Amino acid sequence: METRELRYFVAVAEEAHFGRAADRLGMSQPPLSRAIAQLERRLGVELLVRTPRGVTLTVAGRTLLSEGRAALAAVAAAERRTRRRAGTPHDSVVLTAKAGASSELMVKLLDAYATEPDAAEVEVVLSPPGHQAPMLRDGRADVAVLHRPFDDLSGFDITPLTTESQVLIVPAGHPLSTRVAMSVEEATSIPDLPLPRWPHLDGTYPEGPGPELHDLTQVLQLVRLGRTAVVLPESVQANLRDGLAVVRLLDAPQVTTVLAWPPHSTSGGVAGLVRTAERL
Amino acid sequence: METRELRYFVAVAEEAHFGRAADRLGMSQPPLSRAIAQLERRLGVELLVRTPRGVTLTVAGRTLLSEGRAALAAVAAAERRTRRRAGTPHDSVVLTAKAGASSELMVKLLDAYATEPDAAEVEVVLSPPGHQAPMLRDGRADVAVLHRPFDDLSGFDITPLTTESQVLIVPAGHPLSTRVAMSVEEATSIPDLPLPRWPHLDGTYPEGPGPELHDLTQVLQLVRLGRTAVVLPESVQANLRDGLAVVRLLDAPQVTTVLAWPPHSTSGGVAGLVRTAERL
DNA sequence: AGGCCCGATACCGCAGGGGTATCGGTGCTG
DNA sequence: CAGCACCGATACCCCTGCGGTATCGGGCCT
Numbered sequence: 001m002e003t004r005e006l007r008y009f010v011a012v013a014e015e016a017h018f019g020r021a022a023d024r025l026g027m028s029q030p031p032l033s034r035a036i037a038q039l040e041r042r043l044g045v046e047l048l049v050r051t052p053r054g055v056t057l058t059v060a061g062r063t064l065l066s067e068g069r070a071a072l073a074a075v076a077a078a079e080r081r082t083r084r085r086a087g088t089p090h091d092s093v094v095l096t097a098k099a100g101a102s103s104e105l106m107v108k109l110l111d112a113y114a115t116e117p118d119a120a121e122v123e124v125v126l127s128p129p130g131h132q133a134p135m136l137r138d139g140r141a142d143v144a145v146l147h148r149p150f151d152d153l154s155g156f157d158i159t160p161l162t163t164e165s166q167v168l169i170v171p172a173g174h175p176l177s178t179r180v181a182m183s184v185e186e187a188t189s190i191p192d193l194p195l196p197r198w199p200h201l202d203g204t205y206p207e208g209p210g211p212e213l214h215d216l217t218q219v220l221q222l223v224r225l226g227r228t229a230v231v232l233p234e235s236v237q238a239n240l241r242d243g244l245a246v247v248r249l250l251d252a253p254q255v256t257t258v259l260a261w262p263p264h265s266t267s268g269g270v271a272g273l274v275r276t277a278e279r280l
Numbered sequence: 281m282e283t284r285e286l287r288y289f290v291a292v293a294e295e296a297h298f299g300r301a302a303d304r305l306g307m308s309q310p311p312l313s314r315a316i317a318q319l320e321r322r323l324g325v326e327l328l329v330r331t332p333r334g335v336t337l338t339v340a341g342r343t344l345l346s347e348g349r350a351a352l353a354a355v356a357a358a359e360r361r362t363r364r365r366a367g368t369p370h371d372s373v374v375l376t377a378k379a380g381a382s383s384e385l386m387v388k389l390l391d392a393y394a395t396e397p398d399a400a401e402v403e404v405v406l407s408p409p410g411h412q413a414p415m416l417r418d419g420r421a422d423v424a425v426l427h428r429p430f431d432d433l434s435g436f437d438i439t440p441l442t443t444e445s446q447v448l449i450v451p452a453g454h455p456l457s458t459r460v461a462m463s464v465e466e467a468t469s470i471p472d473l474p475l476p477r478w479p480h481l482d483g484t485y486p487e488g489p490g491p492e493l494h495d496l497t498q499v500l501q502l503v504r505l506g507r508t509a510v511v512l513p514e515s516v517q518a519n520l521r522d523g524l525a526v527v528r529l530l531d532a533p534q535v536t537t538v539l540a541w542p543p544h545s546t547s548g549g550v551a552g553l554v555r556t557a558e559r560l
Numbered sequence: 561a562g563g564c565c566c567g568a569t570a571c572c573g574c575a576g577g578g579g580t581a582t583c584g585g586t587g588c589t590g
Numbered sequence: 591c592a593g594c595a596c597c598g599a600t601a602c603c604c605c606t607g608c609g610g611t612a613t614c615g616g617g618c619c620t
Contacts, residue, residue, distance in 0.1 A: 001355055001359050002282050002284060003281065003282050004282060006355070043362060043363060043366075044366075045363060046366070047362075058366075059365055059366070060363075060365045062546060063358075063365040064358060064361075064362040066544045066546050067357060067358035067362065067419075068358050069544070070358070070544045071351065071354035071357070071358045074347075074350055074354040074355075075281055075283070075286070075351040075355070077347060077351070078281070078343075078347035078348050078350070078351045079323065081343050081344075082323060082327075082340050082343050082344040082347065083323060083324070083325060083340075085339055085340045085343040086323075086325040086326070086338075086339070086340035139347075153437075154437050154543030154544065155435050155436075155437075155543035156435075157434050157435075263434030263435035264434065264435070266342060266343055266347075
């Protein structure tokens with residue numbers, strides 16, 4: 001199977017429509033139809049059901065969609081990492097983390113690593129929440145600071161950095177602000193304080209009553225104004241100012257901050273960073 | 281980058297020789313040379329150093345070799361899994377384990393899973409030690425029973441099944457057979473009992489004094505005959521018969537038996553098996 | 561019934577992948 | 591030191607197969 005065929009198939013599967021897919025691929029529809037037909041013939045597998053209104057995926061097609069995406073990401077990663085490795089003759093590493101994430105932890109890690117003999121140059125790339133794992137998958141980054149259970153860690157090697165509980169942040173004057181602890185269920189169903197909605201990777205928001213937000217300070221501002229409440233790892237308490245109250249959550253999942261890197265990493269810099277992290 | 285180019289490059293990199301690589305790929309040398317040159321041009325990266333006696337890899341080349349192998353495995357996996365999924369309309373799972381591995385554990389797991397409502401059909405494939413991880417990587421299997429730290433778990437999602445210590449097995453009459461415990465260093469340097477050598481994935485053996493072996497019963501036989509000693513997980517004690525003595529190893533790494541599966545697994549069967557394993 | 565939307569088919573042109581023959585450079589060898 | 595063997599690059603040719611345009615065939619809605 002060639003990556004060209006995979007790209008074509010993924011496009012058609014995602015668009016559920018040959019015409020739009022061809023458009024997206026910058027080609028015309030007939031060769032695309034032919035390529036997919038040929039792929040099906042070569043695999044000996046029916047991937048799509050042609051309907052008069054577009055196409056649907058078969059079971060096999062769904063498998064190829066998810067596996068194919070992963071395979072394409074792996075190929076893209078190979079290409080990106082090769083290019084980057086060639087660009088910098090000395091060992092260098094791209095580390096990505098959530099913008100506004102626990103910076104004292106990263107400072108500690110980077111400082112400790114910098115003291116190592118022949119430490120590689122570490123370029124830190126801060127990106128919006130949820131973008132770290134994809135960057136690691138497609139080779140834009142070599143290491144990432146991720147958060148379990150929020151990020152999808154599948155396919156990465158990891159070493160834990162810290163673990164913490166989660167807390168509910170409510171406005172200072174709110175009736176619940178005097179509570180010491182509560183359950184997650186109770187926290188998610190406060191009548192007058194709907195939890196905010198965070199954007200998906202593509203920038204869209206889930207349905208629901210809460211406000212659409214994507215920024216920590218923005219959220220805390222809105223909590224202060226009595227418009228929402230929010231569940232966050234307890235380390236945010238370091239950034240809290242007046243007007244906010246913290247309630248422990250008894251049954252919220254622990255949040256683990258991990259250092260993650262792709263398998264088959266040949267970079268000595270990554271290895272050194274991991275070694276340093278494991279000693280912290 | 282097309283998989284064809286990757287296959288070509290990997291072949292040349294592994295053979296360190298255009299002619300042999302072309303041979304292995306079933307083509308002639310000139311188009312291969314051209315394809316690699318074109319790949320280098322398109323990447324804008326020098327991958328190989330041409331010498332009069334063959335080729336050497338550059339730093340970028342080494343990156344592309346390891347990343348490329350992973351990418352090719354991912355593509356192969358996509359193809360295999362798609363084919364298999366198409367073949368069996370009902371949900372089915374291929375589980376692979378080391379031939380002669382802890383069978384009571386697997387029986388427990390499979391029995392527990394079989395009682396689940398709408399459990400998928402599980403096909404168990406026993407294969408030689410060390411072959412499970414590659415099978416999982418290239419799509420011949422959906423789940424595997426692997427052993428840390430022996431198997432390379434990178435890139436898989438895992439859930440631990442059991443953890444055990446390792447012991448040294450010596451002939452019953454041997455002077456060391458009365459010892460209760462010892463260190464790994466001591467165990468690996470018994471003058472008259474060299475540890476056996478196990479085959480690599482390709483069937484070749486490492487250099488060394490010990491006998492070449494690949495089978496558990498064969499090893500135990502040879503220990504009984506006073507020709508070798510062997511370090512094994514303590515669970516082998518269940519299979520021991522007369523003529524063998526067991527010595528605890530104080531500082532040997534713990535062996536963890538894990539259930540591993542590839543990320544992006546869309547199979548409901550895999551998910552069910554994992555859930556069952558996590559409840560054990 | 562007519563027009564639409566969508567994928568399949570027919571046909572054509574050409575880029576590029578693969579083949580054979582040969583070259584150029586390097587290092588071993590008699 | 592000349593000759594040769596080895597190895598990758600180059601030159602040239604053929605033909606596969608990819609992509610393009612034009613058109614068809616069949617549901618579905620109006």
